Structure formats: C-alpha cells, structure tokens
Amino acid sequence: MRIAFVSAGLVLICAAGAIDAQGTSADGPLLRAHRATPPLGLKMFNPAGPVRLVGWDKDSVVVRGHVAKGEKFYFYGNDSSMKLGIDEHVDGRSNAPSDLVVYLPKGTKVSIKTVTGDIVASDVSGWFYTVSGSVRLSGSATTIEVQSMSGNVDLDVVTPWVHARTGDGNLLVRGAPQDVDASTISGTLSIASPTIARGQFGSVSGDVHYAGSPAAGAIFDFSNHSGAIDLLLAKSVSGVFALSSVVGSIENGFTGVRPIAATSHSVRLSLGRGGAQVAARTFKGTIRLRPQ
Amino acid sequence: MTNAQSHLTEEERHAHAEGSLPAEQLPVIETHLLGCAECADDVARIRTLMTRIHDAPAPAAPPPLDELWPMIRTRIEASKVVPLSPNAIRLDGRRRARRIGSSIMMTAAVVIAAVVLGVRARSHRAASDAPNTEPTSLIAVADSAHAFEEQAQTLLNQLELQRSMLRPEAVVAIDHDLRVVDSAIAELKEAIAHDPNNPALRRLLASSYRQKVDVLKRVGNAG
Numbered sequence: 455m456r457i458a459f460v461s462a463g464l465v466l467i468c469a470a471g472a473i474d475a476q477g478t479s480a481d482g483p484l485l486r487a488h489r490a491t492p493p494l495g496l497k498m499f500n501p502a503g504p505v506r507l508v509g510w511d512k513d514s515v516v517v518r519g520h521v522a523k524g525e526k527f528y529f530y531g532n533d534s535s536m537k538l539g540i541d542e543h544v545d546g547r548s549n550a551p552s553d554l555v556v557y558l559p560k561g562t563k564v565s566i567k568t569v570t571g572d573i574v575a576s577d578v579s580g581w582f583y584t585v586s587g588s589v590r591l592s593g594s595a596t597t598i599e600v601q602s603m604s605g606n607v608d609l610d611v612v613t614p615w616v617h618a619r620t621g622d623g624n625l626l627v628r629g630a631p632q633d634v635d636a637s638t639i640s641g642t643l644s645i646a647s648p649t650i651a652r653g654q655f656g657s658v659s660g661d662v663h664y665a666g667s668p669a670a671g672a673i674f675d676f677s678n679h680s681g682a683i684d685l686l687l688a689k690s691v692s693g694v695f696a697l698s699s700v701v702g703s704i705e706n707g708f709t710g711v712r713p714i715a716a717t718s719h720s721v722r723l724s725l726g727r728g729g730a731q732v733a734a735r736t737f738k739g740t741i742r743l744r745p746q
Numbered sequence: 747m748t749n750a751q752s753h754l755t756e757e758e759r760h761a762h763a764e765g766s767l768p769a770e771q772l773p774v775i776e777t778h779l780l781g782c783a784e785c786a787d788d789v790a791r792i793r794t795l796m797t798r799i800h801d802a803p804a805p806a807a808p809p810p811l812d813e814l815w816p817m818i819r820t821r822i823e824a825s826k827v828v829p830l831s832p833n834a835i836r837l838d839g840r841r842r843a844r845r846i847g848s849s850i851m852m853t854a855a856v857v858i859a860a861v862v863l864g865v866r867a868r869s870h871r872a873a874s875d876a877p878n879t880e881p882t883s884l885i886a887v888a889d890s891a892h893a894f895e896e897q898a899q900t901l902l903n904q905l906e907l908q909r910s911m912l913r914p915e916a917v918v919a920i921d922h923d924l925r926v927v928d929s930a931i932a933e934l935k936e937a938i939a940h941d942p943n944n945p946a947l948r949r950l951l952a953s954s955y956r957q958k959v960d961v962l963k964r965v966g967n968a969g
Contacts, residue, residue, distance in 0.1 A: 484792075658927050
C-alpha cells in the first residue's frame with residue numbers, strides 16, 4: 455500500500471490532537487498528515503521561523519515542526535488543495551518563531567509566505583515570498599517565482615521558468631533553468647548556469663556577475679544603473695556581445711579579438727562563431743568582459 | 747538513516763509503518779527501532795493513525811466525467827460573447843479543405859513576413875545599444891518608460907493607503923529600495939534632459955521604472 459494516509463480529514467483532525475507534542479523526530483513532532491491527490495496546491499504562511507518543504511514520492515502530506523508557545527497552527531483543505539501555517543495575532547503582536555517542515559508530493563504547486571523566516575524547498579514549484587527571510591530552492595520544478603524584500607535568494611533548480619526578485623539581498627541563479635528573469639535593487643546578482651536560453655538580468659545599484667558560457671542561441675539582456683556588470687566568460691564562448699554604458703567604462707579583456715564596432719561608451723564584439731546574443735547596458739556602472 | 751546516532755528519516759518511518767520497506771533495509775531499521783524509543787514511538791503512532799484512517803468510511807466517489815460535461819459545456823457557452831451553435835463545427839469536407847488550405851497559405855505568409863522582419867530587426871539590433879536617433883525606437887522606449895511611470899504612480903498611491911498596515915520591517919525595506927530606484931530615475935531624467943534623443947537613456951529609464959513597479963508590486967504581498 456503506497457498511500458501512506460488515506461484522507462478522512464475528520465479522523466485525522468481527531469487523531470492529530472493525540473499526536474501533537476508526542477511524536478518526535480529531527481523535524482519535530484507530527485502536526486498533521488493528509489492524503490494528497492496530484493496535482494496538489496498548497497498554501498502556507500508562517501510569520502516567524504523557518505519553513506522547509508521536501509518533495510517526496512508519496513501521495514501524502516506530512517507536517518512536522520515546533521509550534522511556539524502561544525501560537526496557533528492551522529491546517530485545512532482537501533486532497534487536492536490545502537492551507538496550513540501559523541495564525542497571526544489579531545492584536546498585532548509579533549509572532550514567536552515556529553518552525554515547520556512539510557513533506558509533500560514532488561511537483562506540488564505551493565504558495566509560501568513568511569515574514570522573517572527562511573524558506574528552504576526541494577522538488578516543489580510555485581510562489582515563494584518573504585519580507586526579510588532567505589529563500590533556498592533546489593531540485594526540479596515546473597515554475598519558480600521568488601520575491602523577497604530584503605533576503606538572500608539561492609536558486610539551484612532544474613526548471614523551464616524562473617522569476618526572482620530581491621531588494622538588497624543577494625540573488626544567486628545556478629542549476630539548470632531555461633528562461634530566467636532575475637533582478638535586485640542593491641544586492642548582488644550572480645548567475646552561474648550553462649542552460650539558460652533566455653535571460654533578463656538587472657539591478658539598480660548592485661553588481662551583476664555572470665560566469666560561464668551562454669548556450670548556443672541564447673539571448674541575454676543585462677541592465678544596471680550604477681552597479682557593475684561583470685561577464686566572466688569561458689575561453690570557448692561563442693556569441694555577439696553588445697556592451698554600452700552612458701558614463702561608465704567598458705573593460706574588454708578579450709584583447710585578441712577586434713571589436714566589430716567601438717565608441718567611447720559602446721563596444722560590439724563577436725566571439726567564437728557568434729552563437730548567443732548578449733546585450734549589457736549601464737548608466738554609470740563599469741562593464742567588464744573577461745575570459746576565464 | 748546515516749548512522750546509529752541519527753533518527754530514521756521520514757520516509758523510513760512511513761515505509762516501516764506501512765510495511766513497504768525493502769527486505770535488505772529491514773534488519774537495520776528494526777535494530778535502530780529497538781534502541782531508539784523516539785523513532786519506535788513515532789512509527790507506532792503512524793501505524794495507529796493509518797489503521798484508524800483505514801477503518802474510516804471511504805469518501806464518496808466523484809460523479810463520472812460524462813455526467814459533469816454537459817454542465818461545464820453550458821457554463822462555457824454562457825460566458826461566450828457569441829455562442830457556438832451545435833452545427834457550427836460540422837463543416838462539409840470541401841469547405842473544410844478550402845479553409846485548411848487558406849489557413850496554410852496565411853500561416854506561410856505570416857512566417858515569411860516574420861523571417862524578413864526578423865532579419866531586418868537583427869541587422870538593426872546591431873547598433874541598438876549605441877546611441878542613435880532612430881525616431882521609431884525612441885518613441886517606443888519613451889512610451890514604455892511612460893507606461894511604467896504611470897503604473898508606478900498608481901501603485902505608489904496604493905502604498906500610501908496601505909503604509910500604516912504594513913509591518914515595520916517591510917516598510918524599512920520598501921523605503922530603502924524606493925530611495926535607490928528614485929535616485930537612479932532622477933539621474934536618468936537629468937541625463938535625458940541634456941540628451942533627449944538618446945534611446946539608451948530612455949531604455950535605462952524604462953528599466954528603472956520597471957524595477958520600481960516590481961518593488962511596489964511586492965508591497966501588496968507584504969501586508
């Protein structure tokens with residue numbers, strides 16, 4: 455029998471009372487368990503404290519964790535749609551940190567929100583939001599959308615689509631995404647993935663670093679206002695690079711290659727057989743093109 | 747489970763409770779359970795829970811799809827501007843062939859046009875990042891910046907209404923981000939005032955407004 459938990463919500467709700475604060479593991483006591491029927495949608499909120507989501511090969515959802523004293527855990531929904539988390543206080547008091555670990559079927563589409571808590575997830579898709587916590591995602595996903603006001607974001611995922619934003623946190627894109635739209639306001643944006651086919655990368659004052667070699671046919675657009683754009687490219691790179699800065703400088707480390715066109719604030723360069731198209735522009739940030 | 751000190755993993759506990767552990771793992775897991783009360787209790791609890799759930803009445807099966815379809819179809823038809831008549835899709839063979847033929851021709855024409863325009867666009871793109879005075883490009887990026895600016899203003903108005911309800915840490919982060927973006931926008935506007943025909947500046951301005959819109963959209967989720 456592969457169904458770990460056959461739903462019957464009422465039974466679970468009754469049983470969970472007996473389970474609370476009794477069953478323990480490294481992840482904490484069992485808070486709730488429920489059968490899940492793919493495609494599952496799960497919405498979760500934890501105002502304070504970390505959240506960890508683990509995609510697994512079972513058709514059930516298991517929630518463990520430590521709920522802080524005075525905080526209220528909630529869980530409701532059905533086999534294909536669930537809501538869980540920690541209630542906010544109606545009087546506006548801050549919540550004490552509660553940590554939650556959720557095991558859920560791989561590929562589940564989630565909508566997760568925290569305020570200060572960090573989010574760690576593997577093998578789940580969906581929307582991840584935090585005000586000041588960090589977000590770390592890994593595994594495979596169908597889509598990833600991450601928004602953080604000021605936290606760090608680390609994406610190490612295999613996915614066709616990524617949309618990631620943070621303010622003054624650092625944003626790292628690695629793994630094997632295909633379409634990526636990533637930007638920061640003042641945090642550093644780093645990209646180290648060879649699989650990106652279409653990428654839009656931007657910042658206002660944070661530095662943008664790209665390391666690797668764009669895939670054949672890839673189209674990248676880098677934009678920055680005052681931060682630098684640093685392109686550290688494999689020697690075997692193949693692409694057309696259009697670099698321009700209004701008042702910043704452009705440093706071309708590929709000295710052996712003669713630019714197609716060059717002015718004081720723009721350079722157009724074809725490297726290798728010209729497979730990818732890369733545009734980089736800043737207002738006053740430096741643009742660096744360097745061989746690895 | 748990696749060593750004797752650590753607890754069983756979630757998967758191991760569930761697999762043991764439901765009796766689906768591979769035979770070769772069983773002795774190791776059993777040994778661990780003998781020496782670890784925490785894991786043993788947890789496995790027992792999971793097993794009890796599963797038994798109780800099993801004994802519970804099964805949920806009623808949903809109606810078959812055939813029964814649901816007429817209702818879904820009615821709702822789709824009701825929401826259409828022009829309802830599809832029952833005979834609308836029954837074209838005779840000749841009409842259908844003619845329609846398919848003309849569709850293929852139109853598709854081919856569109857593809858050819860797209861290829862020609864694509865080649866032209868690519869050759870234009872060669873110089874797109876260097877300042878130029880091409881009026882169409884300039885108008886397009888100016889429009890884009892203007893659209894983002896209008897959207898940002900609307901969202902800013904919403905922010906002011908929401909501000910008192912936002913968490914303090916969110917307000918600090920938003921104000922910091924808006925200061926950085928507004929400073930960039932101010933610099934770009936000043937540069938455009940001196941060089942109004944520079945599309946690179948307009949593009950950067952549009953990009954900065956887009957960043958501002960993104961920040962303000964994130965505010966909606968910070969409440």
